[in-house]
Amino acid sequence: MARFDTVIHGGTLVTAAETFKGDLGIRDGRIAAIAERIEGGERRIDAGGRLVMPGGIEAHCHIAQESSSGVMSADDYYTGSVSAAFGGNSCFVPFAAQHRGQSIDAVLATYDGRAAPHSVLDYSYHLIVSDPTQTVLHEELPRAFARGITSFKVFMTYDLMNVGDAGLLDILTVAKAHGALTMVHAENNDMVKWMNARLSGAGATEPKYHAVSRPELAEEEAIHRAVCLARLVDAPLFVVHVSTRGGAEIVSREKARGTRLFAETCPQYLAFTRADLDRPGMEGAKYICSPPLRDEATQEALWAHVAGNVFDSVSSDHAPYRFDAGGKFLNGADAPYPKIANGMPGIAARLPYLFSEGVAAGRITLQQFAALSSGNAARIFGLTSKGSLMPGFDADIAIWDPEARRTVRLEDQHDAMDYTPFEGMELTGVPVTVLNRGASVVHEGRLEAVRGQGRFVARAPSGQGPARGYRAPEFEAAARYGVEIAP
Numbered sequence: 001m002a003r004f005d006t007v008i009h010g011g012t013l014v015t016a017a018e019t020f021k022g023d024l025g026i027r028d029g030r031i032a033a034i035a036e037r038i039e040g041g042e043r044r045i046d047a048g049g050r051l052v053m054p055g056g057i058e059a060h061c062h063i064a065q066e067s068s069s070g071v072m073s074a075d076d077y078y079t080g081s082v083s084a085a086f087g088g089n090s091c092f093v094p095f096a097a098q099h100r101g102q103s104i105d106a107v108l109a110t111y112d113g114r115a116a117p118h119s120v121l122d123y124s125y126h127l128i129v130s131d132p133t134q135t136v137l138h139e140e141l142p143r144a145f146a147r148g149i150t151s152f153k154v155f156m157t158y159d160l161m162n163v164g165d166a167g168l169l170d171i172l173t174v175a176k177a178h179g180a181l182t183m184v185h186a187e188n189n190d191m192v193k194w195m196n197a198r199l200s201g202a203g204a205t206e207p208k209y210h211a212v213s214r215p216e217l218a219e220e221e222a223i224h225r226a227v228c229l230a231r232l233v234d235a236p237l238f239v240v241h242v243s244t245r246g247g248a249e250i251v252s253r254e255k256a257r258g259t260r261l262f263a264e265t266c267p268q269y270l271a272f273t274r275a276d277l278d279r280p281g282m283e284g285a286k287y288i289c290s291p292p293l294r295d296e297a298t299q300e301a302l303w304a305h306v307a308g309n310v311f312d313s314v315s316s317d318h319a320p321y322r323f324d325a326g327g328k329f330l331n332g333a334d335a336p337y338p339k340i341a342n343g344m345p346g347i348a349a350r351l352p353y354l355f356s357e358g359v360a361a362g363r364i365t366l367q368q369f370a371a372l373s374s375g376n377a378a379r380i381f382g383l384t385s386k387g388s389l390m391p392g393f394d395a396d397i398a399i400w401d402p403e404a405r406r407t408v409r410l411e412d413q414h415d416a417m418d419y420t421p422f423e424g425m426e427l428t429g430v431p432v433t434v435l436n437r438g439a440s441v442v443h444e445g446r447l448e449a450v451r452g453q454g455r456f457v458a459r460a461p462s463g464q465g466p467a468r469g470y471r472a473p474e475f476e477a478a479a480r481y482g483v484e485i486a487p
Contacts, residue, residue: 004032004041006438011047011399015054015389016371024052026395029437033391045433045443047399053370054387055090055396055434056351057377059126060240060264060315062343063094064114068130068160071330071341074320074416077118078451080347083318083415084121085441085449087348088373088431090396091121091386091457095153097128100160104129104140108149112456119454120447121436122396124383126183127152129171130161137174145178148458150382153183153240156222157290162189168229176235179461181262181381183238186222186247187291191215196338205336207284211274211292213337219291220246227254227261234470236260238380241317243269243291245301252310258470262380264313265302267353268293268344272421285328286419288337289319289344307363312376314358316350319343322418348413349422355400355429382459395438404430414447 004025013022013034025033025041062073063080075083077094084092096111098104104127115123127144129136129152141152154171155161163171168184175182195213199205204212223239227250230237242248242265251263274293277284287293305311321327321341331339346353351373358364364372378387385394406412408422434442441449478485 002033002040003027004038006043006045006395006435007038007041008045008047008052008397008399009038011050011052013052013389014366014370016367016375019366024389024397026438029395029439031389031391031393031395034389045399050432051366051400051402052389053398053400054374054389055398055436056088056373057383057387058084058089058092058316058318058347058350059313059377059381060266061092061094061318061347062320063092063318064111065095065097066099067341068099068158071321071327074322074327075318076416077115077123078120079414079416080318081119081121081123081454082447083348083413085434085447086412086414086431088351088398088400088434089121089347090398090434090436090441091123091383093124093126093381095128096125098130100131102131104136104144108144108147116456117452120441120449120451121454122457123454124457124459125149128161129154130163132163132167132171137170141174142178145180148460150179150459150462151181151183151238153185155185156226157185157187157189157192159189165225165229168226169233172230172235172237173233176233181236181238181462182230183240184226185241186219186226186239187214188218188222191218191221200336207282207288207337207340208274208278210288210337211277211294214290214292216244216246216294219244220250223247223250227259230261231259231470232472234260236262238262238264240264241266241269241291241315242302242311243294243298245298248302248305248310252305252308255310262312263310264315265306265311266315266317267346267350268317268421269302270299270306270357271353273299282333285340286323286421287344288340288342289317290342303363306358306372307368309368311372312380314350314354314372316346317343318345318347320345320415320417322416324418344421345413345415345417346420346422348415349408349420351431352406352427352429353422353425355402356427360402360428380462382462383457384460386457395435397435398431399433401430401432403428404432406430
């Protein structure tokens with residue numbers, strides 16, 4: 001009889017392609033066998049008819065990260081990874097942020113020190129690039145790619161982060177040459193600044209005006225512009241946190257025409273509206289994030305695009321700033337909305353919310369949930385050993401009780417925050433057990449992992465996609481004149 005370290009038996013196995021009853025055998029941290037029935041195992045976990053799925057991959061979160069204004073997020077790699085695990089995740093990819101004047105090498109050394117001793121989950125990084133000097137582009141980014149850090153994010157807004165169109169073209173070109181994927185926060189910076197100036201002039205500074213200050217058109221225009229820049233150099237692009245109907249429609253149209261494009265939305269855009277920013281006093285500050293919350297019609301449109309497979313993932317954009325003077329109100333208890341720390345927590349709520357309002361509510365299938373929560377992120381971001389239940393893959397597994405109901409409470413988030421925007425929501429579907437490379441992280445509501453149990457994961461070249469590619473006709477014209485400018 002084959003030796004197994006762990007056997008998960010009596011469950012319903014769910015992947016992005018199929019659902020079937022069976023057992024799963026784990027050996028040396030990897031899935032070794034799937035069969036109708038597997039005997040033995042040094043440890044046997046009775047799934048009890050529950051759902052056995054690939055562990056979630058949280059591919060958009062801010063852990064132990066300073067903002068451009070110097071505010072440190074509340075969660076470090078211990079509390080952040082523990083919170084992610086209680087939310088059904090077995091791996092996460094936070095950002096490692098370069099600020100102006102910093103080298104990429106120094107940034108990665110800093111984040112290695114923050115992550116390795118503390119994370120209970122496997123992890124990698126997306127770089128944030130804000131200062132694309134020639135040294136960064138041609139020496140430091142290639143070194144990061146060689147380490148297996150094959151994705152990074154750039155901003156089209158925020159004066160201290162915005163790389164500009166020319167900088168974005170340079171970054172896209174370098175990314176394409178190395179098989180890396182560029183992620184983009186797409187909002188028109190000048191539109192936002194113009195709105196901010198006029199609102200400030202009118203004395204409109206309460207939290208509710210944050211949603212007014214960042215128009216839907218600012219996102220839609222920037223997504224269109226980013227796509228055009230990416231198409232010019234035929235580089236893959238990932239649009240993060242799409243919050244508008246128009247933005248989602250651009251993504252849908254461009255995917256249909258063959259653009260190498262990926263995109264996500266987030267639970268906050270499906271669960272909340274701009275009315276939440278108009279709560280009494282400064283309570284609305286809890287709901288300040290960018291892009292901002294929209295309206296109910298937009299929620300319905302975004303859900304339709306989730307169901308229609310326009311979005312490749314639904315990610316948390318976990319940006320935890322406590323509701324105090326060290327977080328949201330670093331600039332004072334009555335700070336105007338542009339001076340309030342920008343972001344919402346949600347790493348533990350992401351998958352329970354998506355399961356409840358997606359699967360249990362009949363909006364998406366179990367297979368879509370598996371793809372949106374794990375499989376697509378593994379494929380897009382080069383996590384080649386994760387996101388599947390097939391033999392040979394890492395035994396990153398989440399067991400879900402699809403019938404269990406839970407009221408969201410702060411204490412169940414297991415993060416370092418003093419609030420959750422999902423407080424009081426009644427959700428159906430609870431992750432009860434999470435394994436990372438076969439080791440128990442959470443089991444029946446108990447943390448079983450030890451600090452530092454997670455490992456850094458080097459990722460493969462990412463973001464290639466199935467599309468046919470594009471060559472601008474102007475490149476062909478230049479080539480006929482003897483000038484090669486195509487990347």
